[in-house]
Amino acid sequence: MNTVLTNRIAGSDAPEIREIRVGFMPLTDCASLVIASALKFDEKHGIKIVLSKEVSWAGVRDRLIGGELHAAHALYGLIYGVHMGIGGAPRAMSVLMTLNRNGQGITLSGELGKRGATSGAALKSLMDRDRRDLVLAQTFPTGTHAMWLYYWLASHGIDPLNDAGIVTLPPPQMVRSMRMAKVDGYSAGEPWNSLAIREHAGFTVATSQEIWPDHPEKVLGCTAEFAKKYPNSSRALIMAVLEASRYVDEMENRDKVSEIIAGEAYIDCQVGMIEPRMKGDYENGLGRKWKDPDCIKFCDQGEVNFPYLSDGMWFLTQFRRWGLLKHDPDYLAVAREINQIELYRQAADQVKMPLPGDAMRTSKLMDGKVWDGRDPAGYASGFAIKA
Amino acid sequence: MKRILIIDDARDRALWLKASLELAEYVVVGALSWDEVDERSIQAAAADVIIVDANAPGRDTLEQISLMSRTLEKPVVVLRAQKDSRSIQAAMRAGVSAYVSHDVEGEDLSGIIQVAAARFAEHKRLRDELREVKDQLEERKLVDRAKGILIQRMGLDEAEAYRRMRSMAMNRGKRIAEIAEAIILSEELTAK
Numbered sequence: 001m002n003t004v005l006t007n008r009i010a011g012s013d014a015p016e017i018r019e020i021r022v023g024f025m026p027l028t029d030c031a032s033l034v035i036a037s038a039l040k041f042d043e044k045h046g047i048k049i050v051l052s053k054e055v056s057w058a059g060v061r062d063r064l065i066g067g068e069l070h071a072a073h074a075l076y077g078l079i080y081g082v083h084m085g086i087g088g089a090p091r092a093m094s095v096l097m098t099l100n101r102n103g104q105g106i107t108l109s110g111e112l113g114k115r116g117a118t119s120g121a122a123l124k125s126l127m128d129r130d131r132r133d134l135v136l137a138q139t140f141p142t143g144t145h146a147m148w149l150y151y152w153l154a155s156h157g158i159d160p161l162n163d164a165g166i167v168t169l170p171p172p173q174m175v176r177s178m179r180m181a182k183v184d185g186y187s188a189g190e191p192w193n194s195l196a197i198r199e200h201a202g203f204t205v206a207t208s209q210e211i212w213p214d215h216p217e218k219v220l221g222c223t224a225e226f227a228k229k230y231p232n233s234s235r236a237l238i239m240a241v242l243e244a245s246r247y248v249d250e251m252e253n254r255d256k257v258s259e260i261i262a263g264e265a266y267i268d269c270q271v272g273m274i275e276p277r278m279k280g281d282y283e284n285g286l287g288r289k290w291k292d293p294d295c296i297k298f299c300d301q302g303e304v305n306f307p308y309l310s311d312g313m314w315f316l317t318q319f320r321r322w323g324l325l326k327h328d329p330d331y332l333a334v335a336r337e338i339n340q341i342e343l344y345r346q347a348a349d350q351v352k353m354p355l356p357g358d359a360m361r362t363s364k365l366m367d368g369k370v371w372d373g374r375d376p377a378g379y380a381s382g383f384a385i386k387a
Numbered sequence: 388m389k390r391i392l393i394i395d396d397a398r399d400r401a402l403w404l405k406a407s408l409e410l411a412e413y414v415v416v417g418a419l420s421w422d423e424v425d426e427r428s429i430q431a432a433a434a435d436v437i438i439v440d441a442n443a444p445g446r447d448t449l450e451q452i453s454l455m456s457r458t459l460e461k462p463v464v465v466l467r468a469q470k471d472s473r474s475i476q477a478a479m480r481a482g483v484s485a486y487v488s489h490d491v492e493g494e495d496l497s498g499i500i501q502v503a504a505a506r507f508a509e510h511k512r513l514r515d516e517l518r519e520v521k522d523q524l525e526e527r528k529l530v531d532r533a534k535g536i537l538i539q540r541m542g543l544d545e546a547e548a549y550r551r552m553r554s555m556a557m558n559r560g561k562r563i564a565e566i567a568e569a570i571i572l573s574e575e576l577t578a579k
Contacts (some may be wrong), residue, residue, distance in 0.1 A: 055442055055443070055444045056443070056444050056445070056446040056447045057450075058445060058446040058447050058450050059441060059442070059450075062441070062465060086454070087450060087453065087454040090550070127539050138451075139452065140447050140451075141450050141451045141454045143452075166451070166455070167425070167448065167451060168447045168448050168450060168451035168452075169447070169448060170444035170445060170447060170448070172444065173444070173445075324454070385445065
């Protein structure tokens with residue numbers, strides 16, 4: 001770190017590469033990346049973010065590994081899964097920063113709603129009364145939506161691995177598959193839960209912030225090789241996206257942000273599909289409307305963006321819980337390898353983004369369990385429902 | 388002999404790839420569309436290698452199937468419709484998706500990838516060429532119609548009509564087909 005600081009003083013912190021190719025999936029939580037480019041926060045820090053719209057998470061992973069993308073908007077768990085070699089050869093990965101908290105959801109079909117399954121508890125009692133094959137979709141096997149879905153089901157006494165069929169679907173196919181009764185519901189980001197309501201195909205049975213208030217969601221990910229080879233570019237990228245995050249987080253900017261990200265080059269949908277939930281105006285599709293103070297957050301004075309070790313470790317505990325990891329890893333060591341706290345700190349300092357005092361934080365999830373990163377193996381094995 | 392499964396929504400491309408691989412004496416056990424992909428259909432195909440299009444959103448579906456069922460863990464060859472051989476090389480390096488399993492030798496795979504990648508690119512080239520030919524035909528029809536209008540309206544001969552259109556196109560930095568279209572539109576407007 002000292003050499004880095006000296007170099008910086010000596011003025012050699014210029015980005016090693018100026019053009020940074022960044023992949024994103026068309027979801028509302030790509031907002032800070034899009035804004036960093038659209039409002040030229042990148043230029044301010046001497047880089048040019050070249051955005052690339054992707055169609056699958058597998059593609060994002062392959063293109064990161066193949067070097068066609070330098071960095072990407074990625075599911076938190078995807079980066080950890082690749083690093084651990086889940087479903088493939090391991091490849092050392094890095095998390096540069098967290099992009100957002102909250103703002104995802106679980107949708108159930110209108111048909112299930114008609115049969116009374118309008119809450120997790122009601123779904124459980126329906127399944128107890130009338131056992132049938134429930135099929136639920138998520139977006140990637142190691143992804144956040146899979147973990148929210150499993151956690152939510154298990155908290156209601158439903159074993160995701162035995163009581164339900166789990167499939168992965170591209171989000172644009174979710175509503176159609178539900179209409180065709182191929183799936184009974186899904187866990188996904190926005191605008192896909194809003195779309196089910198708009199299309200009268202389903203309803204939001206739970207928001208992800210109800211499962212874990214202020215949960216980490218997407219990260220800015222890259223290979224460890226990239227972060228190591230291009231620390232200045234990585235830092236400039238973090239700075240640009242941090243400033244964009246600050247902008248996107250302001251509620252009075254969210255109309256404008258929604259309008260930009262709804263554009264054809266980005267999410268390509270009607271603004272009305274994303275704007276309400278971006279601003280915390282929720283409805284569940286069954287007549288309930290509310291203002292959600294825990295709607296999607298992009299910055300919260302840097303609280304959102306700091307790559308907390310406990311956040312990364314949580315995904316490892318869930319991989320362990322669901323049998324995606326056969327043994328306990330060295331949870332803390334893995335999180336320290338992946339989450340680039342030092343780079344983040346330097347970048348945050350430069351743009352005057354406050355830093356937390358601790359790299360762990362304490363959260364309480366929907367089942368009352370507290371996660372503070374202190375005993376990951378005990379936490380992972382302490383669930384009644386697990387693989 | 389490795390058994391190959393192709394998953395591709397572009398039916399003609401899938402069949403083309405199948406024929407090409409068979410010509411190289413590979414066994415292609417099937418060609419599925421993404422809608423048909425589930426645990427059962429993958430199981431039934433009993434393939435050793437799966438070939439997919441890199442730009443298919445359905446790839447994530449396959450990830451889950453492979454991960455949740457070890458017996459279905461297959462090397463997935465990811466192809467992209469690109470022309471130059473350099474990017475085919477890159478695709479060959481990066482293209483074999485993360486989950487290359489144990490029982491397929493790299494050499495086996497690279498043979499399959501070579502045939503498949505070359506054919507994939509070829510298919511795109513042919514399709515592009517076909518589209519170009521179609522576009523040219525369309526353009527020629529437009530130009531002929533516009534010429535006819537000029538001949539009738541202004542009493543020009545064919546060569547002169549064409550010369551005027553061409554010089555206007557050059558002066559305005561437009562394609563001659565665009566000028567032709569404008570002439571046709573104005574004719575339709577005044578005819579009404």
